[in-house]
Amino acid sequence: MLLDLGSPLVRLGEAARTALGGLSAPPPAGSATGSAAEPASGPRPVLLSALDAVLADTGAAARTVTEAWAAGPPPAPVEPAGRVGPTGTEVLRLSLAELPYVRDHCVYLQPEGWPEDSDRFPVVPMTTMLELAAEAALRHAPPGLHVVGYEDVRALRWLAVEPAVDVEVTVRGDGPGRARVGLGAYASVVVLLGERYGQPPAPDTTPLRDPRPAPVSAEALYRDRWMFHGPRFAAVHEVRTVGADGIEGVLRALPDPGALLDAAGQIFGHWMQLRLPVDRLVFPATVDRIRFFGPQPAPGELVAATARIREVHDTTVRGDLELRRATGGVWARIEGWTYRRFGADERVWPMKFTPEVCGIGEPRPEGWCLARRRWTDPASQELVMRRYLGAAERAAYERLSPRARAPWLLGRIAAKDALRRLLWDGGAGPVFPAEVPIGNDPAGRPLAEGPLTRGFRLSIAHKDRIAVALAHPGRAVGIDVEQVTADPDALVRIALGPEELRLAERLAACEGTGLPAALTALWCAKEAAAKAEGSGLGGRPGTGGWPRTRTPARCWCAPRRAPVPGPHHPAPHRSARPRRRLDRPRLGGPVPRPLPPHGDPSWHLTSSPRSPECSWRSSATSTSSRRRSR
Structure with missing residues (x-):
């Protein structure tokens, strides 16, 4: 039957058919279309031969699957020694009562005696989460094993323990001596278990490039707020040398879980604080692998640490660390430790050091305050949000749609800094952002709350990536x-x-x-x-x-x-409020000057x-x- 395809029929002449004769080939032996029952009356086109090959492969694959199915399931493998047992799930209740040492790992400083612990943002260090994962893995492992390392460490989100939180812990075998542990939505890690530690490698004696004496001492590291850690995590004993590609120091082992490895991360992060030109606010995110070559150093034991920088990117810094005992032998090696960089320009960065006397907002001589959006990602926005908002304000922020949160936050930043400027000008002394809460009156207008600013009048406006605020005492x-x-x-x-x-x-x-x-x-x-x-x-x-x-x-x-x-603007109202005394150590260190306004x-x-x-x-x-x- 002829089909009308709507186009003229093309016929090839004898010469053309002869010229195309090289595109023909004999049928494949044993193919579905070229079987022995088919008469071999002439050459077979190459395209049909290719189709024959595809059909033959498909048939072979189908036969393989059918034969495997008919043979039944393979015998169960013999469980090797050291393999973690069946998958287990448990729930850990984590709080400041359960983990009291986390009080010394609060990200944000607040006034002495501040009643709301959540405003300090007490978070479990990544290295302490490794200890929690190790304890869970050992509970499902045969007796006689201990932790010899970790692999594939992923810190997925902040694990804040105020208010208290329930964390689902899952453990499943991942091969001989390996347990994959998940801490809810917060972290995951492969815990390595063994009967004995591996032989320690020779120490890496490669010198740092362009080494110079450390500009910040270990004492100043905590006194001047380069690190937010309290005494139970203040384990950097000495900062010795800072080079173009790394940093060297000495750590002091502390008894709380994760404190020693956290101190190794502190010295690694301090290199970024000193050497990166911008976005120096960093937190640990991932680790490729950690190997221990001996038991945990005893509390008080000194451990030499060298961090070597391998990669610096716009959003991450990656490096390797080596920890050595006083004898010079390698105790631990950390490979592929990656830190996440958060947005921190020349107005955000000083707030790490002195949040009670500076702000992200830009006060204007006329009395109003300008706040610009100085972050480009949600994680950096969250850090700024927690720096400025108290518990009730954070609850209001969370009720907003994700799209509405950034402009709302900018308005609160501008308003809080406008209010704090009035207080500073009136002699109030240091004032933290959380001390000037802002709510709304029944009509929805912004309302200054709290004892320091009660009765102050306030106004906020925001548009696109900026916000402005104006405040007056009455x-x-x-x-x-x-x-x-x-x-x-x-x-x-x-x-x-x-x-x-x-x-x-x-x-x-x-x-x-x-x-x-x-x-x-x-x-x-x-x-x-x-x-x-x-x-x-x-x-x-x-x-x-x-x-x-x-x-x-x-x-x-x-x-x-x-x-x-x-x-x-007319001279601001001078408050009769006496200057408050802030029980804080003396501040120092190279805090950058604010940037001029951007275009x-x-x-x-x-x-x-x-x-x-x-x-x-x-x-x-x-x-x-x-x-x-x-």
């Missing part, structure tokens, strides 16, 4: 920020009346900022004025003109950069009170627009 305030409009006609139609348009034209002529900038400034002023009055625009931005108040507004325009200060798109910011030089009157001040969460 006067109603407001603030707003918007990117300069790209469609001035639409803004006039929606939000501004004829009188306001004429005012914007006069402002543009007076200030030389251009009409779009002047229109945006007026829109910001209306937002700020209505919010300061407490009424809001009520969805009617273009009706009724401006809200009028006795408090004038103030506007700054910042074309192609951050908001530029206007006339000087931004065009912005308008409006706040209040306004100085008399301003060319128009508006309402009090305000914070966020309808699109912003408080």
Whole structure:
């Protein structure tokens, strides 16, 4: 039967068929289409021969599977000595009561006597999680074995123990002398078990490149807050040499689980603090393998440590460590220890050292505060969030959608730093971010809470990657920020009346900022004025003109950069609160200076009170627009 394919039939002449004769081949012997029953009347095309080969392979594979199935399951292998037993699951209740030494492994400093332990963020060190995994593996292993190492260490998330947490621990055999242990969603590791330790290798005597004396002593490492560790984890005894490719020091064995290996990680991380130009805030993430060549050093025993840097990337640093006893013999080798780098520029980094006297926010001479988004990943955002928010504020943060959290957090940073600036100017002394909690009143407006700022008035606004805040000890305030409009006609139609348009034209002529900038400034002023009055625009931005108040507004325009200060703000209110004494050691060390403001798109910011030089009157001040969460 002929099929009509909608195209003309092509016929090859004799010459063409002769020229293509080399593309023919005999059928394969024993193939499905070239069996002995098929007459071999002529050559077989190559394409059909290829199909024959595929079908033959498929048939052979099918026969292999069928024969294996018919033969039945293979006999069970003999369990070798040292193999971990059946899979086991248990639940560990972890808390500061169960692990009291974790009080000395709190990431964030808070005032003396601070009642909320979770604000300090007590987390189980990765090396202590290895000890917990080892204990679980030994409970499922034959007697007479001990831990000789670890492989495939993965710290997956922070294991905070305040409030208390239940962690499901799973153990399953992974081969002779190997147990794969999972600590819930927090970590996983292969624990290596054996009857005896391996023969120690010869020490690595390769000198460091460009070695120099360590600029920070072991005492200063903890005193000046390079490390957040308390006495039960402060096991770096000496920092000797820092080179271009590594660091050398001496550790002192401590009795708490994981303390010695954690100190090895501290000296490794200290190289990153000294040598990396940016993002020097680091935490351990993974380890390829750890080998022990003898029992754990006794408490008080000194152990020499050398960390060698193998790779430095934008988000990670990888290296190897060697730990040696006083006799010079190798006790442990750590290979492929990878640290994760977190966003920490020249405003974030100083907060590691002195969070009670500095902030991420950029205070402006006029009294308001600017906060920029200084992180690029969720993990870095979480660290900043925990630095600034107390327990109740963190709960509010967690209730937000992931997309809404970053701008909300920026607003809280700007507001807390604006409030702290008022307190510092008033002589309050050191103030931690957690000491100035911010909630919301019944209408949703931001509300300064806590004994230090109760009664202060506050306003917040955020847009894209920036937030601004304005605070005053007693006067109603407001603030707003918007990117300069790209469609001035639409803004006039929606939000501004004829009188306001004429005012914007006069402002543009007076200030030389251009009409779009002047229109945006007026829109910001209306937002700020209505919010300061407490009424809001009520969805009617273009009706009724401006809200009028006795408090004038103030506007700054910042074309192609951050908001530029206007006339000087009146002197801030001086609080009669006495200066507090902070029971903290003296601070020192090379804390970097803050970066200058980065370039931004065009912005308008409006706040209040306004100085008399301003060319128009508006309402009090305000914070966020309808699109912003408080």
